[in-house]
Amino acid sequence: MKKTIFCTAMLLTLIFALSVQALEIKDFTESEYAFGVDEPTNLKMAPSALEGKRADFYDFINFEPGNKTKLVTYLDTPDRQLNQTSLIIRIREDIKKSGKSKITVKLRALSPEGFGALKNYTKAEIDIVNGKKKYSISYDIKYNPSDIDVRKVDIQAVFKRVKKKSPDAWALVEPFAKKYADQIQQTIVMRSLSWEGLITKISGNVEAKVEIWSPYYKQPKMFFTQISFKGKTKDSNLVKVANRIQDALKKKNILSETMGSKTTATFKMSPNFN
Secondary structure, three states, rough: OHHHHHHHHHHHHHHHHHHOOOOHHOOOOEEEEEEOOOOOOOOOOOOOOHHHHHHOOOEEEEOOOOOOEEEEEEEEEOHHHHHHOOEEEEEEEEOOOOHHHHEEEEEEEOHHHHOOOOOOOOOOEEEEEEOEEEEEEEEEEEEEOOOOOOOEEEEEEEHHHHHHHOOOHHHHHHHHHEEEEEEEEEOEEEEEEEEEEOOOOOOOOOEEEEEEEEEOOHHHHHHHHEEEEEEEEEOOOOOHHHHHHHHHHHHHHOEEEOOOOHHHHHHOOOOOOO
16 A cells, blocks of 8 residues: 555656756747946946936937936845855845836756746846856746835845745745845845937847946945846847947947956945855
């Protein structure tokens, strides 16, 4: 009898495993290209508008009026245990549209096969930063800024929200939430200012975004800038758009060859993280 029960359990496990397939390249339907920008350090960290010399840098984009403002922070242990497994937890408050504030749980890998079987995610995307390609799976969970303050994050409230709204995201986070409950902390809070507009002299209507990130609280003068755009992975025009941006930045001598992701840059600016 015990043997029968054991065999039945093994069979059910096998059937379940076969029904949840590992991710494939075709599942990554969106691609985002990003380039680091070496802007002069004497430019303003948090400008209210793109003007003067900074505007000249991006004259290949027809910007829409106004900008978007967000506050961003990340969670990890001081020795970056989440980072060691390519897991990212980001809390982002949209200042102008609070209803768009999100907790994002993101997992990265060098290939689609690196994820195994995941489901119910918000987005599967190919990230190309300065020509280096990675794959990412994201779970976005909306939250109310009156419940979670990005400036001083209640980490347990974040975990509670993820657990309630996305069991699949929580399955990724839970082992760390339990093992490192007393060690997880937030990075400095970054202010993200962004301007969007259509890129000129290319086929189709492709919108680029220029983002300037700087510490939200008073810090020594430091900021970083990135320009990005996204589209459907199957769109063969994306490579041409990337070349258009890269060539424009090179011509103006502001293309960064070393800057990595915004996540990496934020952790480098944050004290108490190795």
